[in-house]
Amino acid sequence: ELKVEQNPLFLSMQEGKNYTIYCNYSTTSDRLYWYRQDPGKSLESLFVLLSNGAVKQEGRLMASLDTKARLSTLHITAAVHDLSATYFCAVDFIIQGAQKLVFGQGTRLTINP
Amino acid sequence: NAGVTQTPKFRILKIGQSMTLQCTQDMNHNYMYWYRQDPGMGLKLIYYSVGAGITDKGEVPNGYNVSRSTTEDFPLRLELAAPSQTSVYFCASSFFGSRGYTFGSGTRLTVV
Numbered sequence: 001e002l003k004v005e006q007n008p009l010f011l012s013m014q015e016g017k018n019y020t021i022y023c024n025y026s027t028t029s030d031r032l033y034w035y036r037q038d039p040g041k042s043l044e045s046l047f048v049l050l051s052n053g054a055v056k057q058e059g060r061l062m063a064s065l066d067t068k069a070r071l072s073t074l075h076i077t078a079a080v081h082d083l084s085a086t087y088f089c090a091v092d093f094i095i096q097g098a099q100k101l102v103f104g105q106g107t108r109l110t111i112n113p
Numbered sequence: 114n115a116g117v118t119q120t121p122k123f124r125i126l127k128i129g130q131s132m133t134l135q136c137t138q139d140m141n142h143n144y145m146y147w148y149r150q151d152p153g154m155g156l157k158l159i160y161y162s163v164g165a166g167i168t169d170k171g172e173v174p175n176g177y178n179v180s181r182s183t184t185e186d187f188p189l190r191l192e193l194a195a196p197s198q199t200s201v202y203f204c205a206s207s208f209f210g211s212r213g214y215t216f217g218s219g220t221r222l223t224v225v
Contacts, residue, residue, distance in 0.1 A: 033214070042203065043156075043216045050212060088155060098163055099144060099209050100171070103155040 002027055002093050006104035014112055016078050021107045023072040023089035030067045031092035034074055036085045037106070043088065047074075079111045115139050119204050119217035126194040126224045134189040134220050136204030142215070144207045145187040146171075147179065149200040150219075156203060162187055163209070194224045 003026040013019050023032070031050055035043040047056045049065035049072060056063050060083065062075045072089055090103045120135045138145065143164045148156040158171030162181040176198060178190040187206075191198060204217040 042218045045213060048212050090156075098161070098169065099207070100158060100161065101146065101205070101207075101214055102158070103148075105155045106153075108153075 002091075002095070002100065002102045004089060004091050004102050004104040006087075006089055006107050008107060009105055010108050010110075012110045012112065013076075013079055015080055018078065019076050021074040021076075021087055021089075021109075023074070023091075023104055025070045025072075025091045025102075027093055028067070028070070029091045029093055030065075032065050032072050033090045033092075033101070034063050034072070035088045035090065037088065038085050046087075076109075081111050081113060084109055084111045117204055117206055117215050117217040119202075119220050121220060122218065123221045124223070126191075126222065128194060128196065128224060130194050131190070131192045132194070132222075134191070134202055134204075134222075136187045136189070136217060137185050138187075138204075138206040138215065139185065140206060140215065141184060142206035142208050143184070144209055145181065146205045146207075146214075147177075147187070147189045148203045148205065149173065149198075150203060151200050159189065159202075191222075196224050198222065199224045 005024045034046040047063040052067040054065045060077045065072045086106045086108045088106045117138045146161045147159040150156045157173045160179040162168045168179050202220045205214045207214045
């Protein structure tokens with residue numbers, strides 16, 4: 001079964017603090033995506049991770065991928081209110097030659113002043 | 114440079130009515146997808162297509178139908194709408210093996 005699991009599902013944190021969101025997946029893949037979604041909006045692509053050990057950083061967000069552990073992390077450094085949103089990881093699975101993107105449940109992040 | 118265009122943006126249906134959600138992409142992508150997102154949840158795959166004339170079921174296909182007569186268009190048909198189909202529907206497209214997906218802006222559907 002193709003499963004992608006995120007934790008935590010809800011995260012409330014103070015501005016200035018650091019935290020990490022975890023994304024585990026069930027079956028071999030070396031292609032993982034992180035998206036941001038604001039209420040009532042579509043998905044905004046944050047990171048594309050394409051190989052084991054990939055690390056990407058943009059501002060206060062950093063994402064990494066460990067394909068052997070089937071684990072990706074999204075690390076938030078010195079959080080600011082503007083980062084409040086729901087964050088999704090999604091994994092590309094190639095099953096019987098077809099490419100499917102499977103999403104995690106999402107992590108709703110609230111950053112308090 | 115339109116990307117993926119979905120219409121309509123909002124729709125209210127009565128139970129038992131039918132409708133078609135439209136999705137068009139102008140990037141010549143071979144793969145297209147339909148997802149639904151229930152409130153506070155992740156996206157679940159309804160149907161996908163690997164090219165014109167070829168479609169297959171995703172995780173939650175019941176109550177929906179699709180067709181792909183052209184590379185550009187991938188409409189999603191709801192027959193006999195039910196309250197359980199109240200959701201936000203997203204269409205996406207991609208090249209096989211590419212480095213990203215393009216999502217539409219979504220269609221917010223309410224069935225009453």
